[in-house]
Amino acid sequence: MASERRDRIERLIERGLQACAGLSVLVTAGILVVLLVETLQFFREVSPFEFLFGTVWTPLFLQKSFGVLPLVGGTLLVSFIAMSVAGPAGLLTAIYLSEYAPSRVRRVVKPVLEVLAGVPTVVYGYFALLFVTPLLQQLIPGLSGFNALSPGLVMGIMILPMVSSLSEDALHGVPRGLREAAYALGATKMQTTVRVVLPAALSGISAAGILAVSRAIGETMIVTIAAGQQPRLTANPLVPIETMTAYIVQVSLGDTPTGTLAYRTIFAVGMLLFVSTFLLNLVSNWLRERFREEYA
Amino acid sequence: MSSSTTAIPSLADVAQQSAESGAADTPTKVDVDALSFFYGEKQALEGVSLSIPANQVTAFIGPSGCGKSTFLRTLNRMNDIIPRTRVVGKVAIDGDDIYAPGTDVVELRRRVGMVFQKSNPFPKSIYENIAYGLRINGMAGARSELDDRVESSLQAAALWDEVSDRLRESALALSGGQQQRLCIARALAVQPEVLLMDEPASALDPIATQRIEELVYQLKSKYTIVIVTHNMQQAARVSDRTAVFWLGKLVEYDKTSQIFTAPSEKLTEDYVTGRFG
16 A cells, blocks of 8 residues: 555656756747747748848848848857857867866866856956957957957856866867876977877867857857947947947847737847857867767 | 687796896896875875886786885876875985975976876877877987888887888877887887886776787887886786885885795785785
8 A cells, every 4th residue: 555655756756857947848849939930930031142242230120131141140250259269278278277277276276267157247248348349459450349359258267167178078078098107208298288288188179169269159248248239241340340249238228019020030040149159069079079088 | 809819828837937037136226215105195106215226117016006106107297297296215216306496397207107007198199199208308300210210210110010000090090009008109100218107008998908918028128117017917917017005105125036936025925816806
């Protein structure tokens, strides 16, 4: 009798847990379906070719044009600036922490870096707009109040902990035996680090870098606040631009009526954003798997 | 797998043979005097003194944790890279104290090569594994010279015939035994005088083990070899002299034939006859 009751409770718990897991999968699938349906609706009126290769983006104007490249360009520009900061600085930090720092320093610095990753991005956004941009304007005359440079730099600082932490994991994962082998051949610390440890950790470090790019592309708050709202296909970091994410915010907050073509653009842009970050995450995962296999 | 190729000789046979081959005394290569070693507060070696003769094979045996590997790693200062370790005493190679201030540790490690328990080829091609040590030590020279050195190192490690047609392939694709011989070739490439081997065959199958042992035997004409092993038959087969360690102390050190047939310490006798270990 008692055992039957116990079994029933066990089954109930199992069902409950299943439902929880199922719910998150269902919600994600639901979001994807909505995204897909709205995107398809959009492409009924605008050809994918015009969308993907057009160079003018004015869906909110009377003269409507649906070329997404200015938004893609703005996103890539800011991400490029961010990675120019976070890539080298993050890697050097990781090398220091993994190979040179005494374990005492690593135990303190690593968690501190990871706390940095928890600062709300809206704080970074205002930091870019109200502190970094005015500072840069003193150095670079003619820098617009909204520009790609300032949010790019701040975004670089934001993703730096992610790059350094993941790269440090990759470097730390290189077996001690490889370092010993290099030392035993008469290698110096730098020769060991640069020519043995770094190449051995390369796939893990690349995975970290790609994940950071994906994060930069999807980052919204900083660019919405500090980069401007002018879709512009340019490589000039000193003028206002608009990223894909900032555009989505602009339309979601604005008075664009739902159900209109202008409104549907955000689903098309959202789909593009989703597909690109999804692909980047896949590549990053694949690289990380490869790294793990090499040292299983 | 067939193991019929290796009929393991009895200890007495081997000891007899090595006694006949006459482990004639050669000049001392490594002289260790009252060496103690500490991991933090924990003492791992207590006042070890012994002399390792040139161009012979010296084996260190003893139960796990007896300090034999730690001792081996003091001979090329490999323990330096472990934080909070301390050495007291003297290790002299060709009469020069390697722990004296101002010792060039990088040059020391080139002179005293090492092969590890777990084979650790770099994740590079077979060729680059050998060439790495030559490059960092400025011994690479012209392309043809580098090629020659890679070939001669692989030949010295009895690996050339198996890999000569795939030098550009990843070293990680080799079998365990081949990887370990590659590591030996890599160590030989920088022309060391002493070769330290830390249980080089412990992860290998009997046939691969036999090849390593044959290699050790061949290499001693050119190198001074020190090998740590937990396998007493291996010590008996390959070494001229054997040191027995127990709890961080050197129990007995003598000709291998003596250790295995007429040890002077009760502890040695108990260990080599398998009464503990």
